[in-house]
Amino acid sequence: MEATIKAKKKQRPEKPKMTKSKLINTLKKTWVLYLFVIPAIIYVIIFNYAPLYGIQIAFKDYRASSGVWGSEWVGFKHFETFFNSYQFWDLLRNTLVLSVYSLVAGTPVPILFALLLNYCVFPKFKKVSQMVTYAPHFISTVVFCGMIFIFLGNDGIFNQIIQKLGGGGIDFLGNASNFKHIYVWSGVLQGMGFSSIIYMSVLSTVSPELHEAAIVDGANKLHRVWYIDLPSIMPTAIILLIMSTGQILNVGFEKVFLLQLPINLDNSEIISTYVYKIGIQKAQFSYSTAIGLFNNLVSFIVLLIVNKVADKTANISLW
Numbered sequence: 001m002e003a004t005i006k007a008k009k010k011q012r013p014e015k016p017k018m019t020k021s022k023l024i025n026t027l028k029k030t031w032v033l034y035l036f037v038i039p040a041i042i043y044v045i046i047f048n049y050a051p052l053y054g055i056q057i058a059f060k061d062y063r064a065s066s067g068v069w070g071s072e073w074v075g076f077k078h079f080e081t082f083f084n085s086y087q088f089w090d091l092l093r094n095t096l097v098l099s100v101y102s103l104v105a106g107t108p109v110p111i112l113f114a115l116l117l118n119y120c121v122f123p124k125f126k127k128v129s130q131m132v133t134y135a136p137h138f139i140s141t142v143v144f145c146g147m148i149f150i151f152l153g154n155d156g157i158f159n160q161i162i163q164k165l166g167g168g169g170i171d172f173l174g175n176a177s178n179f180k181h182i183y184v185w186s187g188v189l190q191g192m193g194f195s196s197i198i199y200m201s202v203l204s205t206v207s208p209e210l211h212e213a214a215i216v217d218g219a220n221k222l223h224r225v226w227y228i229d230l231p232s233i234m235p236t237a238i239i240l241l242i243m244s245t246g247q248i249l250n251v252g253f254e255k256v257f258l259l260q261l262p263i264n265l266d267n268s269e270i271i272s273t274y275v276y277k278i279g280i281q282k283a284q285f286s287y288s289t290a291i292g293l294f295n296n297l298v299s300f301i302v303l304l305i306v307n308k309v310a311d312k313t314a315n316i317s318l319w
Contacts, residue, residue, distance in 0.1 A: 058290040071286075078290035087274070095270040098256070099248045101184045107241055109192050111233065114199035115225055133193025145258040148186055149173065176264040183259060183268075187252075198240070202233045238316045246303035249295045271295050 027034070053068070058078060060071040082088060113133070120126040136144070151157050152172040159169045172178055206228060214224050253272040260268045271291060279288025311317035 055289065055293060057286050058293045060286055062286040062289075074286075078287045079294060081287065082291050082294065087269075090266070091269060091271050091274055094267060095249050095251055095272075098180055098183060098251045098270060101180055102187060102251070103241075103244055103248070105184050106188050106191065106195075107237070107244070109188050110195035111199055111237060113192055114196040114203060114233075115229060117196070117200060118203045118229070119221060119225075130193065133196070135193070136190040137194035139190070141252075141254045142258060144186070144190060145255060148182065148259065152182065173261065174263060176267045179259065179264040179267045183256065187255070198236060199233050202236050203229060206232045234314075235316050238310050238314055239318065242303065242307050242310055242318055245306040246299055248302050249299045 057068055057071065059073060059075055060068075061074050061077075062068065062071045066072075117126055117129060120129070139147075149156075153159070154169060154171060154174075156172075158172070163169060172182065210228050211224055214228060219227070249271060251270050251272060253276065256268055256270055257273050257276065260273065272295070275288045275291050275295075278284045278291070307317050307319070
């Protein structure tokens with residue numbers, strides 16, 4: 001057996017090694033391509049790697065006069081302060097509720113929308129639907145939040161429609177329990193069309209012969225969706241889901257902060273908004289850095305777990 005394995009190894013052609021001269025010749029031929037990559041590399045180094053130098057202030061009592069290296073080392077003091085604070089569980093609960101709710105509501109909707117468009121037999125209606133649903137993605141967060149206040153205010157469009165139909169006005173924004181629903185479903189509305197582009201592109205690569213064979217076998221549209229389309233887009237959906245879970249604690253700061261009101265603060269205060277208020281407004285830099293580091297570490301651990309589970313169950317993973 002060992003002799004057979006050795007013989008097979010000998011039969012395998014060895015990969016040609018990249019010598020120094022070949023490497024230089026390759027660089028000479030493709031130096032223009034590497035020139036285009038340089039700005040992206042510089043950008044990543046400046047904005048992604050250089051700031052890592054400041055993480056150490058999470059373990060120090062940072063003083064601007066002493067600098068990062070000169071500040072006193074305190075270890076895990078700021079982490080313990082955050083874990084023992086009365087706001088810890090509320091912040092963690094609000095962040096997880098918004099993240100998981102957004103994940104559960106936002107994942108299937110673009111898939112369903114892409115499937116509906118894929119089977120639409122009216123080209124003009126399909127183009128109009130795509131244009132209308134893509135448009136909200138290009139509206140800035142500030143403008144979109146302003147539109148939410150206008151539409152859901154006491155004198156907003158929705159309340160006017162309800163009153164015209166004989167009902168009483170609803171205080172959408174005044175009820176704190178409505179915040180998570182407003183945040184999540186407005187986000188689904190804003191990103192539904194744009195997110196469906198990926199699934200539409202995957203569906204366009206499905207072989208028409210599969211659908212033709214299914215029709216010959218008597219399959220209806222629901223059968224074709226279930227047995228052909230969904231299995232085709234499932235790998236892409238799982239990869240996007242894994243990437244989304246990596247941001248499970250990094251709920252969008254801008255939108256939450258803009259939709260916050262004193263009346264809904266108990267349900268809308270999340271880790272990112274708390275870090276902003278503590279770090280920027282109150283200048284507690286070490287404490288806010290410790291909270292942000294905890295947030296990123298939890299997100300990283302969740303990403304590793306979900307990626308491993310997806311690899312074991314569906315044999316699909318990021319790495």
